[in-house]
Amino acid sequence: MRQQRIATEAQQGYTFSRRAWLLGTAQLGVGALLIGRMGWLSIAENEHYNLLSESNRVNLTLIPPRRGWIVDRHGRPIADNRTDFRVDIIPDRLRDEDKTLALLQQLLALTPEDLLRIRADLKKAAGFQPVQVAHNVDWERFAAVQVRQPELPGVAPTRGFARNYPAGAAVAHLTGYVGAATAEQFKETKEQLLVTPGFKLGKDGLEKTMETELRGQAGAKRVEVTARGKLVAELATRPDVPGQTQRLTIDVGLQEYIARRLGTNSGSAVVIDTLTGEILAMVSMPAYDPNSFSDGISHLEWKMLSDDDHVPLMNKVLQGLYPPGSTVKPMNALALLEAGVDPNASVSCSGALRVGSGVFHCWKRGGHGGINMRRAVAQSCDIYFYEMARRVGYDAIAPVARSLGLGEKFDLPYNSQRYGTVPDSAWKLKKYKDDWTVADTMNASIGQGYVLANPLQLAVMAARIASGRALQPSLLVNKVRRDAPLLSSSAENLARIRDAMFAVVNDGGTAGMSRLQIPGMTISAKTGTAQVRRITMAERAGGVLNNRQLPFKLRDHALFIAFGPTENPRYAVGIVLEHNGHLIQNLDTPMIARDIFTYLLDRDRALKSLAEYEPTWGGDIRTRMAATAEAYRVAENAPPPVQAVATETDAPGATDAPAVERATDASNASQEAVVGDIANGAGPASVGSHDPGFE
Numbered sequence: 001m002r003q004q005r006i007a008t009e010a011q012q013g014y015t016f017s018r019r020a021w022l023l024g025t026a027q028l029g030v031g032a033l034l035i036g037r038m039g040w041l042s043i044a045e046n047e048h049y050n051l052l053s054e055s056n057r058v059n060l061t062l063i064p065p066r067r068g069w070i071v072d073r074h075g076r077p078i079a080d081n082r083t084d085f086r087v088d089i090i091p092d093r094l095r096d097e098d099k100t101l102a103l104l105q106q107l108l109a110l111t112p113e114d115l116l117r118i119r120a121d122l123k124k125a126a127g128f129q130p131v132q133v134a135h136n137v138d139w140e141r142f143a144a145v146q147v148r149q150p151e152l153p154g155v156a157p158t159r160g161f162a163r164n165y166p167a168g169a170a171v172a173h174l175t176g177y178v179g180a181a182t183a184e185q186f187k188e189t190k191e192q193l194l195v196t197p198g199f200k201l202g203k204d205g206l207e208k209t210m211e212t213e214l215r216g217q218a219g220a221k222r223v224e225v226t227a228r229g230k231l232v233a234e235l236a237t238r239p240d241v242p243g244q245t246q247r248l249t250i251d252v253g254l255q256e257y258i259a260r261r262l263g264t265n266s267g268s269a270v271v272i273d274t275l276t277g278e279i280l281a282m283v284s285m286p287a288y289d290p291n292s293f294s295d296g297i298s299h300l301e302w303k304m305l306s307d308d309d310h311v312p313l314m315n316k317v318l319q320g321l322y323p324p325g326s327t328v329k330p331m332n333a334l335a336l337l338e339a340g341v342d343p344n345a346s347v348s349c350s351g352a353l354r355v356g357s358g359v360f361h362c363w364k365r366g367g368h369g370g371i372n373m374r375r376a377v378a379q380s381c382d383i384y385f386y387e388m389a390r391r392v393g394y395d396a397i398a399p400v401a402r403s404l405g406l407g408e409k410f411d412l413p414y415n416s417q418r419y420g421t422v423p424d425s426a427w428k429l430k431k432y433k434d435d436w437t438v439a440d441t442m443n444a445s446i447g448q449g450y451v452l453a454n455p456l457q458l459a460v461m462a463a464r465i466a467s468g469r470a471l472q473p474s475l476l477v478n479k480v481r482r483d484a485p486l487l488s489s490s491a492e493n494l495a496r497i498r499d500a501m502f503a504v505v506n507d508g509g510t511a512g513m514s515r516l517q518i519p520g521m522t523i524s525a526k527t528g529t530a531q532v533r534r535i536t537m538a539e540r541a542g543g544v545l546n547n548r549q550l551p552f553k554l555r556d557h558a559l560f561i562a563f564g565p566t567e568n569p570r571y572a573v574g575i576v577l578e579h580n581g582h583l584i585q586n587l588d589t590p591m592i593a594r595d596i597f598t599y600l601l602d603r604d605r606a607l608k609s610l611a612e613y614e615p616t617w618g619g620d621i622r623t624r625m626a627a628t629a630e631a632y633r634v635a636e637n638a639p640p641p642v643q644a645v646a647t648e649t650d651a652p653g654a655t656d657a658p659a660v661e662r663a664t665d666a667s668n669a670s671q672e673a674v675v676g677d678i679a680n681g682a683g684p685a686s687v688g689s690h691d692p693g694f695e
Contacts (some may be wrong), residue, residue, distance in 0.1 A: 064199035065216030066161045068243030072252040079175050084162035085142040088130040088197035094154030107144045108134050120646035130197040132296050160198040163294045169287040169621050170259035173315040176205020177290035193218050204653035209413045216243035247477040249278035257599050258283045263587050263617045266310035267577035268317045270459035274569045277471035284316040302648040304632040306659040313654040318417045321452040325528030326380045326689050327561045328447040330497050333373050335400035337493040339392040343373040349383035360386050360442050363688040377500035378509035382446050382688050389445035398424040405460035406453050410473050416655040423450035439678050448684035458561050459574030466563035466572050468494050502566050514590035523564030523597050529690040530557040534673050547581030555581035560589035564597050571600055
């Protein structure tokens with residue numbers, strides 16, 4: 001058994017004192033920790049907890065900055081901002097979808113189609129991504145939503161500014177458009193402004209490439225709220241800083257006029273100031289309404305634009321590549337002069353030229369007879385250029401083509417520029433591992449075969465011939481290059497070419513329909529037609545089908561370059577009409593060019609003429625677009641399903657759209673087929689240029 005120890009009074013006192021000391025020490029340690037922690041929180045972490053406290057009391061909301069305006073050379077707005085009352089939903093904050101939408105339907109008079117769209121958008125939106133309920137809401141309805149906001153968690157009424165394009169489709173490919181940021185863009189940058197209701201950023205065109213200059217800096221709105229989020233008071237607001245206004249060289253009145261004057265064509269036109277290189281108009285039609293994209297385009301409208309065989313999503317000025325056809329004949333003539341060819345030397349045109357085993361035809365089956373350079377340009381005689389190009393070789397022509405702007409990529413604020421081809425023997429050997437042939441020269445001499453150009457390059461070519469300087473096209477007023485050097489071609493040779501182009505319009509040439517109706521005013525020009533399809537041996541033997549017998553996509557392109565007034569050139573024009581086929585006179589290149597120059601020189605006369613034509617084309621641009629959209633909806637069995645009315649948020653920029661890629665691929669395939677035909681002894685030169693084309 002264990003012996004019990006009996007503690008004395010002294011031992012008990014010692015044990016108690018030791019425990020008391022340990023307990024006191026522990027208490028002091030805990031107290032010191034608490035005091036230290038309190039000091040840390042109140043001093044070191046003071047700012048942090050003040051901010052948390054402030055955030056519980058105050059809601060901070062970013063204010064999207066007003067985008068900088070885009071204005072024309074005269075200060076008139078091309079893209080501006082309009083006051084916009086809008087209502088959005090933040091999916092992450094939404095509690096009861098059905099209840100919220102029912103109340104919003106009552107407050108905002110939403111249609112069943114609106115509700116279908118909103119529900120579809122909510123299903124696919126990222127939780128932080130605002131979903132538009134309504135925009136451009138009137139003040140009474142907007143105020144009603146604000147008053148009921150405590151009952152609408154997740155609903156964000158916003159007063160701000162929306163992008164506005166007064167000229168609509170006429171400037172679509174010039175400006176591009178804005179739209180809401182995608183979930184991927186937010187995840188990449190984590191920038192809260194991107195998911196702020198009402199904020200839009202550039203998606204295409206100038207709006208995209210000049211995003212930094214146009215965006216501005218966000219403001220912030222502070223409001224005091226209760227624990228339940230009810231508004232108590234509005235506090236000081238930090239205003240936004242608007243983006244910078246960008247002034248273009250464009251004349252927006254001319255831009256709108258040309259867009260209307262192109263009518264129902266699928267095509268483009270460019271106007272350049274021959275003194276400075278400033279681009280006065282850059283039009284691609286048909287187009288889309290950039291206001292629709294800014295507001296939020298539906299799946300149905302996106303599909304309609306994507307299915308259109310006129311490819312309204314493509315910027316044809318910069319992305320369209322075409323065989324330039326006979327518009328290169330003045331350039332070829334200049335190259336011949338530079339190579340030492342006598343302009344008075346005559347070539348006999350019988351309508352066909354045999355070279356080796358190949359036969360190359362002129363567009364005029366009976367031939368032009370004896371013809372010199374001036375008449376060859378005026379009458380667009382193919383045989384003259386076949387023979388002369390064969391004599392000097394195309395390697396002597398290609399450098400002059402490049403000096404006039406063909407194959408050149410210009411310094412413009414766009415990412416979608418394609419710049420075509422100026423071929424020569426070295427280029428072909430590198431690309432195809434094959435030697436240059438006589439057939440290649442024949443086809444290139446009439447602007448076919450490997451030669452490709454965009455409409456801007458054609459306008460630059462006309463401007464450089466007119467001015468004698470290597471003008472650089474410019475779109476921004478602060479980047480105009482006024483010190484363009486002289487071309488290497490001699491002034492005497494350039495004068496001969498200008499005279500030949502004068503004859504095209506005013507001395508029995510192929511462009512008599514473009515003659516101005518303004519007394520004392522003339523222009524100089526060159527017509528062109530480009531074959532886009534293969535013509536088989538069987539068809540050549542039985543008679544080549546004319547454009548009226550062909551479907552739209554197989555018809556010839558119509559092209560035109562011009563400058564004027566002839567005596568003192570100030571303007572140069574390049575026009576390309578896809579698959580136009582020269583079928584309707586007032587929709588063909590000569591009369592369109594005539595009216596563009598008329599607008600530049602006598603605006604009232606041009607507008608009066610347009611007022612007579614437009615009703616025969618189905619009305620103005622907006623009227624035709626509305627009719628097309630309605631016909632498409634009917635064809636798609638309206639009313640549309642949920643997917644059709646949902647907002648298209650994942651679409652790429654218009655110029656990067658799959659429809660544009662398909663059109664580009666088809667054009668490339670057609671070009672390769674023509675090149676293959678040339679290698680097999682056929683090609684466009686085997687039937688001639690079709691140049692006058694009026695059938």
